[in-house]
Amino acid sequence: MSNELTYILGAGASYQSIPVVKTFPNRFKEFLADINKIYQEDSLKYFELFSSCSRFSKEITSHQSFDTYFKKLFHTNSLDLVDEFKQVLNLYFTWEHLEDDYETKWKKSNTMHGLRHRNELEFTKITKIDKRYDALIAGLLKPVIGKSEVFCKTNFITWNYDLNLFFSLKNYFAPEKTTKDFLNSISNNEYEWNIDNQISVINMNGYFYSSKFDDLTSLNEKEGISVMKEILENGFFEASTGKDANKIKFAWETEIEHAKVAKEKIAASENIVVIGYTFPLYNRLVDFEYLSHNDFGTHKKIVIQDPNSIAIRQNLFDLFEINDNEYIQKNVVALLDCDSFYVPSNIYGINRNNAPNVW
Structure with a gap:
Protein backbone atom coordinates (compact mmCIF):
# COMPACT_ATOMS: atom_id res chain seq x y z
CA MET A 1 0.00 0.00 0.00
CA SER A 2 1.14 3.52 -0.76
CA ASN A 3 0.98 6.34 1.76
CA GLU A 4 -2.51 7.34 2.82
CA LEU A 5 -4.94 9.44 0.80
CA THR A 6 -7.09 12.05 2.56
CA TYR A 7 -10.16 13.89 1.29
CA ILE A 8 -11.45 17.07 2.94
CA LEU A 9 -15.12 17.47 2.03
CA GLY A 10 -17.32 20.55 2.19
CA ALA A 11 -20.88 21.33 1.13
CA GLY A 12 -19.94 21.71 -2.53
CA ALA A 13 -19.05 18.02 -2.63
CA SER A 14 -22.74 17.14 -2.22
CA TYR A 15 -24.37 19.89 -4.26
CA GLN A 16 -26.16 17.42 -6.57
CA SER A 17 -28.29 16.13 -3.70
CA ILE A 18 -28.07 18.70 -0.87
CA PRO A 19 -28.40 22.51 -1.16
CA VAL A 20 -25.41 24.74 -0.47
CA VAL A 21 -25.56 27.95 1.59
CA LYS A 22 -26.90 30.09 -1.26
CA THR A 23 -29.80 27.78 -2.14
CA THR A 111 -48.12 18.23 -15.01
CA MET A 112 -48.49 19.22 -18.65
CA HIS A 113 -45.76 21.82 -18.29
CA GLY A 114 -42.09 21.13 -18.85
CA LEU A 115 -39.40 21.34 -16.21
CA ARG A 116 -39.26 24.89 -14.89
CA HIS A 117 -35.92 26.66 -15.07
CA ARG A 118 -34.51 27.12 -11.57
CA ASN A 119 -32.60 30.31 -10.81
CA GLU A 120 -29.27 30.43 -8.97
CA LEU A 121 -30.97 30.83 -5.59
CA GLU A 122 -33.08 27.70 -6.10
CA PHE A 123 -31.85 24.19 -5.47
CA THR A 124 -32.22 21.59 -8.23
CA LYS A 125 -31.92 18.10 -6.80
CA ILE A 126 -30.20 15.92 -9.40
CA THR A 127 -30.22 12.67 -7.43
CA LYS A 128 -30.95 11.39 -3.91
CA ILE A 129 -27.35 10.29 -3.46
CA ASP A 130 -24.71 12.29 -5.34
CA LYS A 131 -23.47 9.75 -7.90
CA ARG A 132 -19.93 11.09 -7.75
CA TYR A 133 -19.49 9.52 -4.31
CA ASP A 134 -20.42 6.09 -5.62
CA ALA A 135 -18.03 6.51 -8.55
CA LEU A 136 -15.26 7.62 -6.19
CA ILE A 137 -15.56 4.56 -3.94
CA ALA A 138 -15.56 2.31 -7.02
CA GLY A 139 -12.38 4.00 -8.24
CA LEU A 140 -10.61 3.52 -4.91
CA LEU A 141 -11.15 -0.26 -4.91
CA LYS A 142 -8.84 -2.88 -6.39
CA PRO A 143 -10.44 -4.88 -9.23
CA VAL A 144 -10.84 -8.08 -7.19
CA ILE A 145 -14.12 -9.94 -7.71
CA GLY A 146 -16.32 -10.35 -4.65
CA LYS A 147 -14.06 -8.23 -2.47
CA SER A 148 -13.91 -4.55 -1.50
CA GLU A 149 -10.29 -3.60 -0.86
CA VAL A 150 -8.82 -0.13 -1.38
CA PHE A 151 -5.58 0.60 -3.22
CA CYS A 152 -4.38 2.63 -0.26
CA LYS A 153 -5.75 3.56 3.12
CA THR A 154 -8.19 6.41 2.56
CA ASN A 155 -9.46 9.02 5.00
CA PHE A 156 -12.37 11.43 4.75
CA ILE A 157 -12.39 14.59 6.85
CA THR A 158 -15.91 15.80 6.25
CA TRP A 159 -17.74 18.93 7.37
CA ASN A 160 -20.99 17.72 5.82
CA TYR A 161 -24.12 16.51 7.58
CA ASP A 162 -25.48 14.48 4.68
CA LEU A 163 -25.32 10.71 4.19
CA ASN A 164 -23.92 10.67 0.64
CA LEU A 165 -20.60 9.22 1.74
CA PHE A 166 -22.21 6.88 4.28
CA PHE A 167 -24.56 5.21 1.78
CA SER A 168 -21.92 5.07 -0.96
CA LEU A 169 -19.60 3.20 1.41
CA LYS A 170 -22.42 0.94 2.53
CA ASN A 171 -23.26 0.05 -1.08
CA TYR A 172 -19.80 -1.50 -1.52
CA PHE A 173 -18.91 -2.81 1.93
CA ALA A 174 -22.26 -3.97 3.35
CA PRO A 175 -25.14 -3.60 0.86
CA GLU A 176 -27.25 -6.22 2.63
CA LYS A 177 -27.03 -4.63 6.08
CA THR A 178 -29.61 -2.26 7.45
CA THR A 179 -28.57 1.33 8.00
CA LYS A 180 -28.51 0.85 11.77
CA ASP A 181 -26.39 -2.32 11.61
CA PHE A 182 -23.88 -0.75 9.23
CA LEU A 183 -23.60 2.39 11.35
CA ASN A 184 -23.02 0.31 14.48
CA SER A 185 -20.39 -1.81 12.73
CA ILE A 186 -18.28 1.16 11.60
CA SER A 187 -18.66 3.55 14.56
CA ASN A 188 -15.51 3.97 16.63
CA ASN A 189 -17.29 6.73 18.55
CA GLU A 190 -19.78 9.54 17.94
CA TYR A 191 -17.66 11.25 15.30
CA GLU A 192 -15.35 8.65 13.73
CA TRP A 193 -16.16 5.72 11.45
CA ASN A 194 -13.75 2.97 10.42
CA ILE A 195 -14.23 0.26 7.80
CA ASP A 196 -11.88 -2.73 8.10
CA ASN A 197 -8.98 -0.38 8.85
CA GLN A 198 -9.11 0.60 5.16
CA ILE A 199 -11.32 3.68 5.23
CA SER A 200 -11.80 6.16 8.04
CA VAL A 201 -14.29 9.02 8.24
CA ILE A 202 -13.96 11.92 10.67
CA ASN A 203 -17.24 13.83 10.96
CA MET A 204 -16.00 17.25 12.01
CA ASN A 205 -19.54 18.65 12.42
CA GLY A 206 -21.11 15.45 13.67
CA TYR A 207 -23.57 14.13 11.12
CA PHE A 208 -27.25 13.88 10.31
CA TYR A 209 -29.10 10.69 11.18
CA SER A 210 -32.71 9.67 11.66
CA SER A 211 -33.65 6.58 13.65
CA LYS A 212 -36.46 6.15 11.09
CA PHE A 213 -33.72 4.98 8.71
CA ASP A 214 -32.68 2.14 11.05
CA ASP A 215 -34.37 -0.67 9.13
CA LEU A 216 -33.66 0.66 5.63
CA THR A 217 -31.03 -0.77 3.32
CA SER A 218 -31.43 2.14 0.88
CA LEU A 219 -33.13 5.54 0.79
CA ASN A 220 -35.53 4.41 -1.94
CA GLU A 221 -37.61 2.32 0.46
CA LYS A 222 -39.63 5.17 2.00
CA GLU A 223 -41.08 8.54 1.03
CA GLY A 224 -40.22 11.70 2.91
CA ILE A 225 -43.75 12.83 3.73
CA SER A 226 -44.73 9.43 5.18
CA VAL A 227 -41.58 9.26 7.33
CA MET A 228 -42.21 12.76 8.65
CA LYS A 229 -45.71 11.72 9.68
CA GLU A 230 -44.23 8.72 11.50
CA ILE A 231 -41.81 10.99 13.35
CA LYS A 247 -25.68 14.32 16.39
CA ILE A 248 -25.62 17.61 14.46
CA LYS A 249 -22.77 19.82 15.65
CA PHE A 250 -21.14 23.09 14.61
CA ALA A 251 -17.47 24.08 14.46
CA TRP A 252 -17.60 25.85 17.84
CA GLU A 253 -18.94 22.61 19.35
CA THR A 254 -16.24 20.44 17.78
CA GLU A 255 -14.16 18.49 20.27
CA ILE A 256 -10.39 18.96 20.05
CA GLU A 257 -10.08 15.17 19.63
CA HIS A 258 -11.71 15.47 16.20
CA ALA A 259 -8.93 17.78 15.05
CA LYS A 260 -6.20 15.60 16.59
CA VAL A 261 -7.39 12.55 14.66
CA ALA A 262 -7.70 14.62 11.47
CA LYS A 263 -4.16 15.93 11.98
CA GLU A 264 -2.85 12.35 12.22
CA LYS A 265 -4.56 11.46 8.93
CA ILE A 266 -3.10 14.51 7.19
CA ALA A 267 0.39 13.69 8.51
CA ALA A 268 0.17 10.14 7.14
CA SER A 269 -1.06 11.22 3.70
CA GLU A 270 0.89 11.69 0.51
CA ASN A 271 -2.13 13.16 -1.27
CA ILE A 272 -4.76 15.56 0.09
CA VAL A 273 -7.83 16.32 -2.02
CA VAL A 274 -10.07 19.21 -0.97
CA ILE A 275 -13.53 19.02 -2.58
CA GLY A 276 -16.20 21.69 -2.26
CA TYR A 277 -14.67 23.10 0.92
CA THR A 278 -13.90 26.81 1.20
CA PHE A 279 -12.29 26.91 4.69
CA PRO A 280 -15.08 29.17 5.98
CA LEU A 281 -14.65 31.66 8.78
CA TYR A 282 -16.38 29.75 11.59
CA ASN A 283 -14.38 26.59 10.92
CA ARG A 284 -11.03 28.31 10.78
CA LEU A 285 -9.83 27.67 14.33
CA VAL A 286 -10.46 23.96 13.85
CA ASP A 287 -8.85 23.95 10.40
CA PHE A 288 -5.72 25.46 11.94
CA GLU A 289 -5.59 22.53 14.37
CA TYR A 290 -5.27 19.83 11.70
CA LEU A 291 -3.62 21.73 8.83
CA SER A 292 -0.40 23.70 9.11
CA HIS A 293 2.03 25.72 7.01
CA ASN A 294 4.29 22.65 6.74
CA ASP A 295 1.59 20.59 5.02
CA PHE A 296 2.00 22.77 1.93
CA GLY A 297 5.62 21.76 1.34
CA THR A 298 7.08 19.56 -1.37
CA HIS A 299 6.36 16.23 0.35
CA LYS A 300 2.60 16.34 -0.23
CA LYS A 301 0.38 16.98 -3.21
CA ILE A 302 -2.76 19.00 -2.48
CA VAL A 303 -5.55 19.23 -5.04
CA ILE A 304 -8.38 21.73 -4.54
CA GLN A 305 -11.43 20.73 -6.57
CA ASP A 306 -14.17 23.33 -6.85
CA PRO A 307 -15.59 25.70 -9.50
CA ASN A 308 -13.91 28.47 -7.45
CA SER A 309 -10.75 26.49 -6.70
CA ILE A 310 -8.36 29.24 -7.87
CA ALA A 311 -9.80 31.69 -5.33
CA ILE A 312 -9.84 29.01 -2.61
CA ARG A 313 -6.19 28.21 -3.34
CA GLN A 314 -5.22 31.86 -2.93
CA ASN A 315 -7.30 32.12 0.23
CA LEU A 316 -5.43 29.13 1.66
CA PHE A 317 -2.09 30.75 0.91
CA ASP A 318 -3.21 33.90 2.71
CA LEU A 319 -4.52 31.97 5.72
CA PHE A 320 -1.39 29.88 6.14
CA GLU A 321 1.03 32.62 5.01
CA ILE A 322 2.43 30.57 2.15
CA ASN A 323 4.63 32.02 -0.58
CA ASP A 324 3.47 30.92 -4.02
CA ASN A 325 6.85 29.67 -5.30
CA GLU A 326 7.57 27.09 -8.01
CA TYR A 327 7.43 24.16 -5.58
CA ILE A 328 4.06 25.25 -4.26
CA GLN A 329 2.73 25.77 -7.79
CA LYS A 330 3.65 22.19 -8.60
CA ASN A 331 2.22 20.63 -5.44
CA VAL A 332 -0.89 22.72 -4.68
CA VAL A 333 -3.17 22.44 -7.68
CA ALA A 334 -6.52 24.12 -8.43
CA LEU A 335 -8.94 21.90 -10.35
CA LEU A 336 -12.10 23.46 -11.82
CA ASP A 337 -13.67 20.31 -13.28
CA CYS A 338 -16.12 18.83 -10.75
CA ASP A 339 -17.92 16.25 -12.91
CA SER A 340 -16.18 13.51 -10.93
CA PHE A 341 -14.08 13.48 -7.78
CA TYR A 342 -10.32 13.58 -8.27
CA VAL A 343 -8.30 10.43 -7.57
CA PRO A 344 -4.49 10.75 -7.73
CA SER A 345 -2.90 8.34 -10.20
CA ASN A 346 -0.05 7.39 -7.91
CA ILE A 347 -2.34 5.32 -5.67
CA TYR A 348 -2.45 2.88 -8.61
CA GLY A 349 1.33 2.83 -8.92
CA ILE A 350 1.30 4.88 -12.12
CA ASN A 351 4.56 6.74 -12.80
CA ARG A 352 6.45 4.36 -10.55
CA ASN A 353 8.90 1.70 -11.57
CA ASN A 354 6.69 -1.22 -10.57
CA ALA A 355 3.02 -1.44 -11.43
CA PRO A 356 0.75 -2.68 -8.63
CA ASN A 357 0.09 -6.40 -8.59
CA VAL A 358 -3.71 -6.29 -8.42
CA TRP A 359 -4.87 -7.67 -11.73
Whole structure:
Protein backbone atom coordinates (compact mmCIF):
# COMPACT_ATOMS: atom_id res chain seq x y z
CA MET A 1 0.00 0.00 0.00
CA SER A 2 1.14 3.52 -0.76
CA ASN A 3 0.98 6.34 1.76
CA GLU A 4 -2.51 7.34 2.82
CA LEU A 5 -4.94 9.44 0.80
CA THR A 6 -7.09 12.05 2.56
CA TYR A 7 -10.16 13.89 1.29
CA ILE A 8 -11.45 17.07 2.94
CA LEU A 9 -15.12 17.47 2.03
CA GLY A 10 -17.32 20.55 2.19
CA ALA A 11 -20.88 21.33 1.13
CA GLY A 12 -19.94 21.71 -2.53
CA ALA A 13 -19.05 18.02 -2.63
CA SER A 14 -22.74 17.14 -2.22
CA TYR A 15 -24.37 19.89 -4.26
CA GLN A 16 -26.16 17.42 -6.57
CA SER A 17 -28.29 16.13 -3.70
CA ILE A 18 -28.07 18.70 -0.87
CA PRO A 19 -28.40 22.51 -1.16
CA VAL A 20 -25.41 24.74 -0.47
CA VAL A 21 -25.56 27.95 1.59
CA LYS A 22 -26.90 30.09 -1.26
CA THR A 23 -29.80 27.78 -2.14
CA PHE A 24 -30.70 26.54 1.35
CA PRO A 25 -33.26 29.25 2.37
CA ASN A 26 -35.45 28.72 -0.69
CA ARG A 27 -35.12 24.96 -0.43
CA PHE A 28 -36.22 25.11 3.20
CA LYS A 29 -39.36 26.94 2.06
CA GLU A 30 -40.19 23.92 -0.14
CA PHE A 31 -39.83 21.73 2.94
CA LEU A 32 -42.03 24.18 4.86
CA ALA A 33 -44.71 23.81 2.17
CA ASP A 34 -44.86 20.07 2.90
CA ILE A 35 -44.95 20.80 6.64
CA ASN A 36 -47.89 23.11 5.95
CA LYS A 37 -49.76 20.24 4.27
CA ILE A 38 -49.34 18.16 7.43
CA TYR A 39 -50.36 21.15 9.55
CA GLN A 40 -53.57 21.60 7.53
CA GLU A 41 -54.59 18.02 8.35
CA ASP A 42 -54.62 18.76 12.09
CA SER A 43 -53.69 22.33 12.95
CA LEU A 44 -54.02 21.78 16.69
CA LYS A 45 -51.79 18.72 16.78
CA TYR A 46 -49.10 20.16 14.51
CA PHE A 47 -49.19 23.80 15.60
CA GLU A 48 -45.93 23.60 17.57
CA LEU A 49 -44.16 21.94 14.64
CA PHE A 50 -45.39 24.45 12.08
CA SER A 51 -44.56 27.37 14.36
CA SER A 52 -40.98 26.17 14.94
CA CYS A 53 -40.34 25.52 11.24
CA SER A 54 -41.83 28.88 10.24
CA ARG A 55 -39.73 30.80 12.75
CA PHE A 56 -36.59 28.98 11.65
CA SER A 57 -37.33 29.75 8.00
CA LYS A 58 -37.72 33.43 8.82
CA GLU A 59 -34.45 33.52 10.76
CA ILE A 60 -32.31 31.81 8.12
CA THR A 61 -33.67 34.15 5.47
CA SER A 62 -32.36 37.12 7.46
CA HIS A 63 -28.92 35.58 8.15
CA GLN A 64 -26.09 34.73 5.78
CA SER A 65 -26.38 31.04 6.70
CA PHE A 66 -28.00 28.86 9.32
CA ASP A 67 -24.51 28.50 10.82
CA THR A 68 -24.53 32.25 11.51
CA TYR A 69 -27.89 32.03 13.21
CA PHE A 70 -26.85 29.07 15.38
CA LYS A 71 -23.64 30.86 16.34
CA LYS A 72 -25.69 33.87 17.44
CA LEU A 73 -27.84 31.58 19.59
CA PHE A 74 -24.67 30.06 21.06
CA HIS A 75 -23.20 33.44 22.03
CA THR A 76 -26.47 34.69 23.49
CA ASN A 77 -26.81 31.49 25.54
CA SER A 78 -30.13 30.65 23.85
CA LEU A 79 -29.55 26.93 24.27
CA ASP A 80 -33.23 26.01 24.28
CA LEU A 81 -33.54 27.50 20.80
CA VAL A 82 -30.38 25.66 19.71
CA ASP A 83 -32.00 22.36 20.73
CA GLU A 84 -35.34 23.27 19.18
CA PHE A 85 -33.92 24.33 15.83
CA LYS A 86 -31.51 21.40 15.65
CA GLN A 87 -34.62 19.23 15.73
CA VAL A 88 -36.12 21.33 12.94
CA LEU A 89 -32.89 20.95 10.96
CA ASN A 90 -32.83 17.21 11.58
CA LEU A 91 -36.42 16.88 10.35
CA TYR A 92 -35.53 18.89 7.24
CA PHE A 93 -32.56 16.62 6.49
CA THR A 94 -34.80 13.56 6.93
CA TRP A 95 -37.16 15.01 4.34
CA GLU A 96 -34.34 16.05 2.01
CA HIS A 97 -32.67 12.64 1.98
CA LEU A 98 -35.94 10.97 0.98
CA GLU A 99 -37.09 13.56 -1.56
CA ASP A 100 -37.13 12.53 -5.21
CA ASP A 101 -34.84 14.28 -7.64
CA TYR A 102 -36.36 17.22 -9.52
CA GLU A 103 -37.06 15.34 -12.76
CA THR A 104 -38.67 12.34 -11.02
CA LYS A 105 -40.84 14.62 -8.89
CA TRP A 106 -41.97 16.48 -12.01
CA LYS A 107 -42.92 13.19 -13.74
CA LYS A 108 -44.93 12.06 -10.70
CA SER A 109 -46.83 15.36 -10.65
CA ASN A 110 -48.42 14.58 -14.05
CA THR A 111 -48.12 18.23 -15.01
CA MET A 112 -48.49 19.22 -18.65
CA HIS A 113 -45.76 21.82 -18.29
CA GLY A 114 -42.09 21.13 -18.85
CA LEU A 115 -39.40 21.34 -16.21
CA ARG A 116 -39.26 24.89 -14.89
CA HIS A 117 -35.92 26.66 -15.07
CA ARG A 118 -34.51 27.12 -11.57
CA ASN A 119 -32.60 30.31 -10.81
CA GLU A 120 -29.27 30.43 -8.97
CA LEU A 121 -30.97 30.83 -5.59
CA GLU A 122 -33.08 27.70 -6.10
CA PHE A 123 -31.85 24.19 -5.47
CA THR A 124 -32.22 21.59 -8.23
CA LYS A 125 -31.92 18.10 -6.80
CA ILE A 126 -30.20 15.92 -9.40
CA THR A 127 -30.22 12.67 -7.43
CA LYS A 128 -30.95 11.39 -3.91
CA ILE A 129 -27.35 10.29 -3.46
CA ASP A 130 -24.71 12.29 -5.34
CA LYS A 131 -23.47 9.75 -7.90
CA ARG A 132 -19.93 11.09 -7.75
CA TYR A 133 -19.49 9.52 -4.31
CA ASP A 134 -20.42 6.09 -5.62
CA ALA A 135 -18.03 6.51 -8.55
CA LEU A 136 -15.26 7.62 -6.19
CA ILE A 137 -15.56 4.56 -3.94
CA ALA A 138 -15.56 2.31 -7.02
CA GLY A 139 -12.38 4.00 -8.24
CA LEU A 140 -10.61 3.52 -4.91
CA LEU A 141 -11.15 -0.26 -4.91
CA LYS A 142 -8.84 -2.88 -6.39
CA PRO A 143 -10.44 -4.88 -9.23
CA VAL A 144 -10.84 -8.08 -7.19
CA ILE A 145 -14.12 -9.94 -7.71
CA GLY A 146 -16.32 -10.35 -4.65
CA LYS A 147 -14.06 -8.23 -2.47
CA SER A 148 -13.91 -4.55 -1.50
CA GLU A 149 -10.29 -3.60 -0.86
CA VAL A 150 -8.82 -0.13 -1.38
CA PHE A 151 -5.58 0.60 -3.22
CA CYS A 152 -4.38 2.63 -0.26
CA LYS A 153 -5.75 3.56 3.12
CA THR A 154 -8.19 6.41 2.56
CA ASN A 155 -9.46 9.02 5.00
CA PHE A 156 -12.37 11.43 4.75
CA ILE A 157 -12.39 14.59 6.85
CA THR A 158 -15.91 15.80 6.25
CA TRP A 159 -17.74 18.93 7.37
CA ASN A 160 -20.99 17.72 5.82
CA TYR A 161 -24.12 16.51 7.58
CA ASP A 162 -25.48 14.48 4.68
CA LEU A 163 -25.32 10.71 4.19
CA ASN A 164 -23.92 10.67 0.64
CA LEU A 165 -20.60 9.22 1.74
CA PHE A 166 -22.21 6.88 4.28
CA PHE A 167 -24.56 5.21 1.78
CA SER A 168 -21.92 5.07 -0.96
CA LEU A 169 -19.60 3.20 1.41
CA LYS A 170 -22.42 0.94 2.53
CA ASN A 171 -23.26 0.05 -1.08
CA TYR A 172 -19.80 -1.50 -1.52
CA PHE A 173 -18.91 -2.81 1.93
CA ALA A 174 -22.26 -3.97 3.35
CA PRO A 175 -25.14 -3.60 0.86
CA GLU A 176 -27.25 -6.22 2.63
CA LYS A 177 -27.03 -4.63 6.08
CA THR A 178 -29.61 -2.26 7.45
CA THR A 179 -28.57 1.33 8.00
CA LYS A 180 -28.51 0.85 11.77
CA ASP A 181 -26.39 -2.32 11.61
CA PHE A 182 -23.88 -0.75 9.23
CA LEU A 183 -23.60 2.39 11.35
CA ASN A 184 -23.02 0.31 14.48
CA SER A 185 -20.39 -1.81 12.73
CA ILE A 186 -18.28 1.16 11.60
CA SER A 187 -18.66 3.55 14.56
CA ASN A 188 -15.51 3.97 16.63
CA ASN A 189 -17.29 6.73 18.55
CA GLU A 190 -19.78 9.54 17.94
CA TYR A 191 -17.66 11.25 15.30
CA GLU A 192 -15.35 8.65 13.73
CA TRP A 193 -16.16 5.72 11.45
CA ASN A 194 -13.75 2.97 10.42
CA ILE A 195 -14.23 0.26 7.80
CA ASP A 196 -11.88 -2.73 8.10
CA ASN A 197 -8.98 -0.38 8.85
CA GLN A 198 -9.11 0.60 5.16
CA ILE A 199 -11.32 3.68 5.23
CA SER A 200 -11.80 6.16 8.04
CA VAL A 201 -14.29 9.02 8.24
CA ILE A 202 -13.96 11.92 10.67
CA ASN A 203 -17.24 13.83 10.96
CA MET A 204 -16.00 17.25 12.01
CA ASN A 205 -19.54 18.65 12.42
CA GLY A 206 -21.11 15.45 13.67
CA TYR A 207 -23.57 14.13 11.12
CA PHE A 208 -27.25 13.88 10.31
CA TYR A 209 -29.10 10.69 11.18
CA SER A 210 -32.71 9.67 11.66
CA SER A 211 -33.65 6.58 13.65
CA LYS A 212 -36.46 6.15 11.09
CA PHE A 213 -33.72 4.98 8.71
CA ASP A 214 -32.68 2.14 11.05
CA ASP A 215 -34.37 -0.67 9.13
CA LEU A 216 -33.66 0.66 5.63
CA THR A 217 -31.03 -0.77 3.32
CA SER A 218 -31.43 2.14 0.88
CA LEU A 219 -33.13 5.54 0.79
CA ASN A 220 -35.53 4.41 -1.94
CA GLU A 221 -37.61 2.32 0.46
CA LYS A 222 -39.63 5.17 2.00
CA GLU A 223 -41.08 8.54 1.03
CA GLY A 224 -40.22 11.70 2.91
CA ILE A 225 -43.75 12.83 3.73
CA SER A 226 -44.73 9.43 5.18
CA VAL A 227 -41.58 9.26 7.33
CA MET A 228 -42.21 12.76 8.65
CA LYS A 229 -45.71 11.72 9.68
CA GLU A 230 -44.23 8.72 11.50
CA ILE A 231 -41.81 10.99 13.35
CA LEU A 232 -44.51 13.49 14.22
CA GLU A 233 -47.10 10.96 15.35
CA ASN A 234 -45.81 10.96 18.93
CA GLY A 235 -45.07 14.67 19.02
CA PHE A 236 -42.32 16.67 17.34
CA PHE A 237 -40.15 17.14 20.42
CA GLU A 238 -40.23 13.56 21.69
CA ALA A 239 -37.02 11.94 22.96
CA SER A 240 -35.86 10.00 19.88
CA THR A 241 -35.88 13.06 17.60
CA GLY A 242 -33.85 14.97 20.18
CA LYS A 243 -31.27 12.19 20.33
CA ASP A 244 -30.98 12.15 16.54
CA ALA A 245 -30.77 15.94 16.33
CA ASN A 246 -27.98 16.05 18.90
CA LYS A 247 -25.68 14.32 16.39
CA ILE A 248 -25.62 17.61 14.46
CA LYS A 249 -22.77 19.82 15.65
CA PHE A 250 -21.14 23.09 14.61
CA ALA A 251 -17.47 24.08 14.46
CA TRP A 252 -17.60 25.85 17.84
CA GLU A 253 -18.94 22.61 19.35
CA THR A 254 -16.24 20.44 17.78
CA GLU A 255 -14.16 18.49 20.27
CA ILE A 256 -10.39 18.96 20.05
CA GLU A 257 -10.08 15.17 19.63
CA HIS A 258 -11.71 15.47 16.20
CA ALA A 259 -8.93 17.78 15.05
CA LYS A 260 -6.20 15.60 16.59
CA VAL A 261 -7.39 12.55 14.66
CA ALA A 262 -7.70 14.62 11.47
CA LYS A 263 -4.16 15.93 11.98
CA GLU A 264 -2.85 12.35 12.22
CA LYS A 265 -4.56 11.46 8.93
CA ILE A 266 -3.10 14.51 7.19
CA ALA A 267 0.39 13.69 8.51
CA ALA A 268 0.17 10.14 7.14
CA SER A 269 -1.06 11.22 3.70
CA GLU A 270 0.89 11.69 0.51
CA ASN A 271 -2.13 13.16 -1.27
CA ILE A 272 -4.76 15.56 0.09
CA VAL A 273 -7.83 16.32 -2.02
CA VAL A 274 -10.07 19.21 -0.97
CA ILE A 275 -13.53 19.02 -2.58
CA GLY A 276 -16.20 21.69 -2.26
CA TYR A 277 -14.67 23.10 0.92
CA THR A 278 -13.90 26.81 1.20
CA PHE A 279 -12.29 26.91 4.69
CA PRO A 280 -15.08 29.17 5.98
CA LEU A 281 -14.65 31.66 8.78
CA TYR A 282 -16.38 29.75 11.59
CA ASN A 283 -14.38 26.59 10.92
CA ARG A 284 -11.03 28.31 10.78
CA LEU A 285 -9.83 27.67 14.33
CA VAL A 286 -10.46 23.96 13.85
CA ASP A 287 -8.85 23.95 10.40
CA PHE A 288 -5.72 25.46 11.94
CA GLU A 289 -5.59 22.53 14.37
CA TYR A 290 -5.27 19.83 11.70
CA LEU A 291 -3.62 21.73 8.83
CA SER A 292 -0.40 23.70 9.11
CA HIS A 293 2.03 25.72 7.01
CA ASN A 294 4.29 22.65 6.74
CA ASP A 295 1.59 20.59 5.02
CA PHE A 296 2.00 22.77 1.93
CA GLY A 297 5.62 21.76 1.34
CA THR A 298 7.08 19.56 -1.37
CA HIS A 299 6.36 16.23 0.35
CA LYS A 300 2.60 16.34 -0.23
CA LYS A 301 0.38 16.98 -3.21
CA ILE A 302 -2.76 19.00 -2.48
CA VAL A 303 -5.55 19.23 -5.04
CA ILE A 304 -8.38 21.73 -4.54
CA GLN A 305 -11.43 20.73 -6.57
CA ASP A 306 -14.17 23.33 -6.85
CA PRO A 307 -15.59 25.70 -9.50
CA ASN A 308 -13.91 28.47 -7.45
CA SER A 309 -10.75 26.49 -6.70
CA ILE A 310 -8.36 29.24 -7.87
CA ALA A 311 -9.80 31.69 -5.33
CA ILE A 312 -9.84 29.01 -2.61
CA ARG A 313 -6.19 28.21 -3.34
CA GLN A 314 -5.22 31.86 -2.93
CA ASN A 315 -7.30 32.12 0.23
CA LEU A 316 -5.43 29.13 1.66
CA PHE A 317 -2.09 30.75 0.91
CA ASP A 318 -3.21 33.90 2.71
CA LEU A 319 -4.52 31.97 5.72
CA PHE A 320 -1.39 29.88 6.14
CA GLU A 321 1.03 32.62 5.01
CA ILE A 322 2.43 30.57 2.15
CA ASN A 323 4.63 32.02 -0.58
CA ASP A 324 3.47 30.92 -4.02
CA ASN A 325 6.85 29.67 -5.30
CA GLU A 326 7.57 27.09 -8.01
CA TYR A 327 7.43 24.16 -5.58
CA ILE A 328 4.06 25.25 -4.26
CA GLN A 329 2.73 25.77 -7.79
CA LYS A 330 3.65 22.19 -8.60
CA ASN A 331 2.22 20.63 -5.44
CA VAL A 332 -0.89 22.72 -4.68
CA VAL A 333 -3.17 22.44 -7.68
CA ALA A 334 -6.52 24.12 -8.43
CA LEU A 335 -8.94 21.90 -10.35
CA LEU A 336 -12.10 23.46 -11.82
CA ASP A 337 -13.67 20.31 -13.28
CA CYS A 338 -16.12 18.83 -10.75
CA ASP A 339 -17.92 16.25 -12.91
CA SER A 340 -16.18 13.51 -10.93
CA PHE A 341 -14.08 13.48 -7.78
CA TYR A 342 -10.32 13.58 -8.27
CA VAL A 343 -8.30 10.43 -7.57
CA PRO A 344 -4.49 10.75 -7.73
CA SER A 345 -2.90 8.34 -10.20
CA ASN A 346 -0.05 7.39 -7.91
CA ILE A 347 -2.34 5.32 -5.67
CA TYR A 348 -2.45 2.88 -8.61
CA GLY A 349 1.33 2.83 -8.92
CA ILE A 350 1.30 4.88 -12.12
CA ASN A 351 4.56 6.74 -12.80
CA ARG A 352 6.45 4.36 -10.55
CA ASN A 353 8.90 1.70 -11.57
CA ASN A 354 6.69 -1.22 -10.57
CA ALA A 355 3.02 -1.44 -11.43
CA PRO A 356 0.75 -2.68 -8.63
CA ASN A 357 0.09 -6.40 -8.59
CA VAL A 358 -3.71 -6.29 -8.42
CA TRP A 359 -4.87 -7.67 -11.73
